[in-house]
Amino acid sequence: MPPTARPAPAASAAGAAGPPESAARLPAPPRRRRGGFLNPPWWFAAPALLVYALIVLYPSASGIVYAFTDWNGIGDRSFVGVDNFDRLLRDDAARGSLVNTLLLTVAIVVVQNGIGLLLALGVHTRIRSRAVLRVVFFAPAVVSPVMVAFLWKYVYNPAPDAGLNGILGAVGLGSLRQDWLGDPSLALWSVAGMVIWQFSGYSMVIFLAGLEGVPVELHEAAMIDGAGRFQRFRSVTWPLLAPAVTINVMLSTIGGLKLFDQVYAATSGGPGHASETLSTVLYKQAFVFGNYGYSTAIALVLALFVAAVSLIQIRYLRGREVA
Numbered sequence: 001m002p003p004t005a006r007p008a009p010a011a012s013a014a015g016a017a018g019p020p021e022s023a024a025r026l027p028a029p030p031r032r033r034r035g036g037f038l039n040p041p042w043w044f045a046a047p048a049l050l051v052y053a054l055i056v057l058y059p060s061a062s063g064i065v066y067a068f069t070d071w072n073g074i075g076d077r078s079f080v081g082v083d084n085f086d087r088l089l090r091d092d093a094a095r096g097s098l099v100n101t102l103l104l105t106v107a108i109v110v111v112q113n114g115i116g117l118l119l120a121l122g123v124h125t126r127i128r129s130r131a132v133l134r135v136v137f138f139a140p141a142v143v144s145p146v147m148v149a150f151l152w153k154y155v156y157n158p159a160p161d162a163g164l165n166g167i168l169g170a171v172g173l174g175s176l177r178q179d180w181l182g183d184p185s186l187a188l189w190s191v192a193g194m195v196i197w198q199f200s201g202y203s204m205v206i207f208l209a210g211l212e213g214v215p216v217e218l219h220e221a222a223m224i225d226g227a228g229r230f231q232r233f234r235s236v237t238w239p240l241l242a243p244a245v246t247i248n249v250m251l252s253t254i255g256g257l258k259l260f261d262q263v264y265a266a267t268s269g270g271p272g273h274a275s276e277t278l279s280t281v282l283y284k285q286a287f288v289f290g291n292y293g294y295s296t297a298i299a300l301v302l303a304l305f306v307a308a309v310s311l312i313q314i315r316y317l318r319g320r321e322v323a
Contacts, residue, residue, distance in 0.1 A: 067297040072290045084297035094298065097269075097276040100188055104277065105256030107192040108199075113248050115196065116203025121233075123204070124211045134208070137201035145198065149265035152194040156180035156266075184274035187267050191275055195262055199255070203248045210244030211237070242321040250313055257306050278302050 067084060071077035088094050119137050123130045140148065157163035158179040165177040180190040214237055222232045260279035263269065269276040269284070278298060286295035 063296045063299060066293055067300045069293045071293045073286070073292040074290075077293065080293070084294045085301070087294060088297060088301060093273050093276060094278070094281055096273050097278050097281045100275060101257060101259070101277045101279075103188060104192055104195075104259060105253060107189070108195055108256040108259075109249060109252045111192075112196045112200050112252050113203050113245075115200040116248065117207050119200060119204040120207035120211055124208060134205075137204055139201065140198045141202040143198065145261035146265045148194060148198050149262045152190075152197075153181065153266055156190055158182055181267050182271055184271050187271060187275040191259075191263055191266055194266065195256075195259065198262075199252070203252065206248050206251075207241065207244050210241045214240045242317070246314065246317040246321065249317060250310060253313060254306055254310060257309065258302070 066077070068079060068081060069077040070080045070083075123133050123137070127133075155163045157165065158181075159165065160169060160174070160177055164180065168174060168176050178186055181187050218236045218240075219232055222236055227235065258279055259277055260283065263275055263277050264280055264283065267275045269280040279302070282295050282298045282302065285291045285298065
């Protein structure tokens, strides 16, 4: 007799039919609720936001309001419209300070970043003292600007045997001795010199970070193709330094436009108005003459000017960066 077929096991039949109904209908994982303003993370940030609002947002909004008033810092204030801004356009000292501010900014941006780039290229080589040199060049950037100003007031001492004049006399260049901070034609550039000396190392560090990110393989390929050192810098290094250039130009521009500490500590805007900047004029109008409404109008114009220049710069510089 032929053998009879054995029935398939129940488990096999169940597996062929598909997964059990209970397994197919497992409950879906709970949906995460979208975070709202009252959720815990916002409560942790609330103290910091409150402090920021009190010390930044509220004073800024108040300054905008005061710019359209004649407030003297003590009594009541009255709305004067755009009189403060009209006065700013007719104020010879303010217009002269704007020219000085622009000249200072251009000198700082060009010379500081140029020296910073040269220093970065120098300490990026394989010289043994590169670590020490990096510290030495960057050290002035961490010193208080007021201390730097007092230090350079000694360097710029008008006495023939002190400071820079003494060095010039010692090396046989006594004819170049000057009253560096007392001469109206030199005071502004003397202030620019101390700022450049202090922050060239700061620019160097940013350029150095950009140089560290340039692939060595690109330089090796350029060398194989016969490119010289200058050609490699122009065609390989400089395009890849565009992000570092953007950061340095932005920081030095903003720093130059709002420069106050070194100018006020070194010359107080003098001699006469030769080294006045918008920041020193703003300070004197508020805390010397008591014209708080006018001073806040100058501050508002300065803030808008810095914002406009920064926006134009970043749009242009970002466009030249290598993707």
